[in-house]
Amino acid sequence: MNRIIAPSLLSADFGNLQKDIEMINQSEADWLHLDVMDGVFVPNISFGFPVIKAVKEICTKKLDAHLMIVEPDKYVERFAEIGVYSLNVHYEACLHLHRTIQSIKKQGMKAAVTLNPHTPVSVLTDIVQDVDMVLLMSVNPGFGGQAFIENTYSKIADLKELIAKKGSNAIIQIDGGVNDKNARKLFEAGADSLVAGNYVFNSKDPLSTISDLKRI
Numbered sequence: 001m002n003r004i005i006a007p008s009l010l011s012a013d014f015g016n017l018q019k020d021i022e023m024i025n026q027s028e029a030d031w032l033h034l035d036v037m038d039g040v041f042v043p044n045i046s047f048g049f050p051v052i053k054a055v056k057e058i059c060t061k062k063l064d065a066h067l068m069i070v071e072p073d074k075y076v077e078r079f080a081e082i083g084v085y086s087l088n089v090h091y092e093a094c095l096h097l098h099r100t101i102q103s104i105k106k107q108g109m110k111a112a113v114t115l116n117p118h119t120p121v122s123v124l125t126d127i128v129q130d131v132d133m134v135l136l137m138s139v140n141p142g143f144g145g146q147a148f149i150e151n152t153y154s155k156i157a158d159l160k161e162l163i164a165k166k167g168s169n170a171i172i173q174i175d176g177g178v179n180d181k182n183a184r185k186l187f188e189a190g191a192d193s194l195v196a197g198n199y200v201f202n203s204k205d206p207l208s209t210i211s212d213l214k215r216i
Contacts, residue, residue, distance in 0.1 A: 004193035005213050006031040006064050006173070007206075009055065010046055011197030017051075020201065021058045027210040031064040031085065033175070033195045038069040041093055042142035049078060056083050066114065066175065066195075068141050069093065073100050080107035088112035088135055091123055101130050112173070116141060117149050121159045129168045133193070134159060139176030148177030153189050160190040183216045 007029050012020040024032055034052060039045040056063060062085035067075070072089045073096075079087050087109045094100045097113065104111040112133035115121065117140060124134065136155050139146035156172060163170055174186050175195035183194055196213060203209040 002030075003187060003214055004030045004171075004173075005210055006033040006193055006195045007200045007210065008033040008035055008175075008195050008197035010035040011201040013201070017055070018058055021055060023206055025058075025060045027207050028214050029061055029210050031062045031193075032059050033197075034063055034065045034084075036065060036067050036069060037142065041070050041090065042068045044142045049082065052079075052084070053082050062086070064088070064195075066135065067093075073103060076100070076103045076107055076109075080109055084109055086110035086112055086133065088114055088133070090114045090116065090141075091119060092116055097127055098130065101127065114141075114175075115155075117151070121155055121162055124159075124162060125166070128162055128170055129166045131168070131170050133171045133173055134163075135173040135175055135195075137176055138174050138178070141176075146177055148179075148182055153185065156186070156189040156191055178213075180212065180216065183213055187216070 007024055009032055035046055037044045037046040064086045065079055065084045066088045070093055072093060087104045089100055091113050101111045110132040112135055113131050114135040116137050136152055138149050138152040159172055171192035172190055173193035174191045178194045178196045179199040200206050200209050
């Protein structure tokens with residue numbers, strides 16, 4: 001499949017957000033990744049519905065929302081109302097993950113599940129066939145700019161094996177520490193989508209950086 005690049009809004013300039021979103025619109029990015037944090041599930045707070053709604057009005061790319069929050073079930077319908085394309089919940093935050101995934105699909109969104117670095121892919125044995133995407137965190141969630149966790153490559157291999165065994169159509173997304181030093185290896189290992197924050201928005205030429213990631 002085509003390589004999916006999803007720049008993370010968390011690294012954008014919030015003092016001039018429209019400018020950065022318009023850059024994303026002009027770029028070869030496929031999705032815009034939205035890291036929604038509540039200060040409870042992770043030790044950081046990012047942004048909520050007013051910002052996401054404003055982003056949706058400007059952004060021409062599909063919105064890929066990553067919920068790093070407790071009790072994500074409460075907000076599924078509101079994300080659908082805004083027009084989010086893909087809604088991603090953490091395995092570690094969902095007591096009844098199957099029910100949450102079905103709720104997301106019922107609202108017409110793609111359903112995805114995220115695993116923290118310490119969580120083995122084996123926990124998805126009974127749900128991987130029901131999701132559209134699995135996101136493997138390659139840093140600890142909560143803050144941008146962290147160093148990439150090298151064990152991610154072996155987790156991709158384990159996940160690809162599980163997806164094949166279960167006959168799942170789930171794609172694999174990687175989030176955290178993605179740059180030109182590891183992007184090729186991640187794609188070769190089996191990743192389908194890469195989330196890049198600081199590497200894109202802090203580069204001298206974000207448009208070229210995104211284009212290079214697509215073709216690396």
